[in-house]
Every structure is written in C-alpha cells, then in structure tokens.
Amino acid sequence: MTCAAGALFLAGCLNTLPGSNPDGADAEARAGLAAFFAGGGGQRRAPLAKASLAGGDVVVAGPDGYCLDPESKRAGPERGFAVIASCHILSGGQAGRPVAPVLVTVTVGPRGDTTDLPTPQALAQAAGSELLDGDTRRGRVTAHLSSGGDTMFEGSDPRYWRAAFLQGGRLVGLALYAPRGSALAGDRGEAMLGRVRDNISRLSPKEAGAAQPKPANGMLGRLFNR
Numbered sequence: 001m002t003c004a005a006g007a008l009f010l011a012g013c014l015n016t017l018p019g020s021n022p023d024g025a026d027a028e029a030r031a032g033l034a035a036f037f038a039g040g041g042g043q044r045r046a047p048l049a050k051a052s053l054a055g056g057d058v059v060v061a062g063p064d065g066y067c068l069d070p071e072s073k074r075a076g077p078e079r080g081f082a083v084i085a086s087c088h089i090l091s092g093g094q095a096g097r098p099v100a101p102v103l104v105t106v107t108v109g110p111r112g113d114t115t116d117l118p119t120p121q122a123l124a125q126a127a128g129s130e131l132l133d134g135d136t137r138r139g140r141v142t143a144h145l146s147s148g149g150d151t152m153f154e155g156s157d158p159r160y161w162r163a164a165f166l167q168g169g170r171l172v173g174l175a176l177y178a179p180r181g182s183a184l185a186g187d188r189g190e191a192m193l194g195r196v197r198d199n200i201s202r203l204s205p206k207e208a209g210a211a212q213p214k215p216a217n218g219m220l221g222r223l224f225n226r
Helices: 003-013 022-038 120-127 189-203 219-224
Strands: 050-053 058-061 066-068 080-086 103-111 131-137 140-145 160-167 170-177
Touching: 050 080, 058 080, 058 103, 058 189, 103 189, 120 131, 120 140, 140 189, 160 189, 170 189
Parallel strands: none
Antiparallel strands: 050 058, 066 080, 080 103, 103 170, 131 140, 140 160, 160 170
C-alpha cells in the first residue's frame, strides 16, 4: 500500500461507520440511536437475525440477544454495511431479552490481504486519540481509543473500539460504541468485538469469490473513503 493510500485508509477507518458507509446510512443510524437506547423510536421494521453482505461473501449476525437494524443495512456486490444492537431495543421491546446496550457497526469492502491491515498504533495516531489498548492476533487488529466515541449518539462514552480483519479475502471493519460508563466501552469491548468476528467467521462461506486486482490507489482507500 502506498503512503497516500495508507493515509486515506487510516483517516477513513476512524470515521468508517456509519459516517462513510454507502447510501447515506449515517443519517438513519444517528437519528434513531438515541431513541433506541431510550427504549423509544416509534414504528420500525422487525430486527434481522443475520444478513448477507458483499454478494454473500460475508454473513453478519450479532451475539445472543443482539440483532441487525434493517433500516441501516446496505448490501452491494462489492461492499456492505450493517448496525448491530440489542434485539429488545431495536424491536421496541417486542423481541429478544434485555441485554447491555451497545452499537457495533460492520463495514465490508473489496478484497485485500493482510498487508492492508493497520496497526493499533496507526489507528490511534490517525484518530488523534490516545491508544488505551491494542492487539494483533488471530488475524484481527483491535484498538481501544480514548476519545471520539461520544460523537456517535447522545450519551455515548468517549472511549470506543475499532477492529479490522479479513473474511474470505475481504476486509471487514468493526466499531463498537456504548453508553457512557458502560463496561463495553472499557475492557469488555474487545471481547464483544471478538464474538461478532467469530459469528461472521462461522456463518460466512469459507472461500469468497475469485480475487480481483487491487485498485491502484489502495483497496482500503476504496473501502473507507467517502
């Protein structure tokens, strides 16, 4: 990856979801999140147990008690976006059981390889945030950032998590936001992202479609650039 492409990715990765997801899903997600966490939100479609993104190469499902928001789902042949939150909250109390409120965003982009994954330190530097914790293992990069999460929805904690990994040759980006003071905004957030990643790995096809050449400006530039 060139320096310019790498910088483009790092800047975009920290504003990936929902800000840079396709088709303007950020407006929908942000407008409804405060109501979801307050237990309101009015009439809404039933939450989804799972969803296929990027032409079926990546299948997304939340951990037990968490569903996908159908209003935020975007699925194209080469990319996709979904929001995971409490089934109970998304359904207005009509489905699921009460679980800790959290928002996990999932972005699926074009194909790449491990050289396209950033380091935790690079994610923090690009965000202009202190790296509280970070790790690279089992093919997944995680970064716990000290600031910026409170811009996601009213009452969200400044601390938030980012993660990136490859699934079937496609790059998948995760972000986790939780209410202020929640343990999920702290040490428990990484484990939650791990559960999401494990579900994606378990449900998705083991082999994605035929690999395509990377674009000249870097695959991650395409994934995260608005």
